[in-house]
Amino acid sequence: VGLSTNVAFLQRLVKSEAFRTADLDTGLIDRNEKTLFPPPAPVGMEIIALAVAALLDREARELRIDAADPHSPWTHGGAWRLNGGVSRQLRFGYGDQVLDVTLQVNARGSTLAYAGQSVPFSAVCKADDIRIDLGTRRVHGHVHAEADDFHVFSAGRQVLLGWIDPLSHAGEAEGEGGKLTAPMPGKVIAVMVEAGSTVTRGTPLLVMEAMKMEHTISAPADGVVSEVLYGVGEQVTEGAQLLAFGT
Template structure:
């Protein structure tokens, strides 16, 4: 019973993530994205070489979401030709950063801070003021298709019509096998098996209209 009696001491809630820590993580993410830009050596003036905040009709607002334990931390970055503003936890501050080797330096208006951030995939390990915090970047594009296969459910990505059913109920399939084709927005979308398993039921026939998010097939993983 030792653990149960001392649970509050042994497993304290995670300390809050302050503006400085989140700003370092955002700076590391932006620096990584800048390094991954496509560079066209034959055209140094190519617009794809630049990723500034300039927009024809104003600035750009971007929401970044990080996982911290069981918490989700939302950060907003507003940028325009005059600079950027970081908005987090009801605080707003001008935002700029520089990177020298492993050292990130962030300016938050009159506040200046620096630390180190090491990225392991989409997990950013932030080291600042003697503290280490792991923040998982929740990239909506990288995981956009995963929800379709949760719990063996295969759903319609948008409203459309079923134009082909490539399997029957009871069919054993391997991961990635095409199961059904639907037409939406004048494009064909192939729904594939999320894993090895069995198609237990076909829920729509060819020619039927389906709503966005509708389950198309029932699937059981092996």
């Protein structure tokens, strides 16, 4: 997918009025923050359709093939239903946004619904090269899928979408038994709660520093902190339980 660069920022910088008029000093970026750091461009139907096509193609290639039973239902990933079609909800992360997409499949074909639009959908995938028909529109692009990250390239634009798989992390909170652990070796630099604190889901509980970055440990659900196991300044190892938590 290429190197991560600040080329786009530099392009905005040299095109800015401040740069053109040589109004240059150390406050240039702060004064022109809205121009230099605009909100990300909206993701249109074409980009979403390419990501959906890549996801479906990957799922089809990962189907279990049983050579001893060519008629096994596990070798088919179609959406056929006895009395109608199927509707599948897909979600992608885009920066701080969550993009909701609906894929509807029935005997007449597939339809993609996104951002108030609903269009016919069909795709042909050859590795990461994808061609899509969206009714009267034809779209061509490339998608490189790496785990849940989908790098979409189309019409000179590169967009990173993160597939939000509802099953990939299912049960993780229950599997931890309410325990909150260190993601890597580091040092506790802040503790925001104490034993007996009642918190809501997402409440910051503790901050640790690791690899020169700060990691905030948040409450996985509404509940009560039953025990704080480390104090500020203490070193912790990867996987160490930091707090005990109950719902």
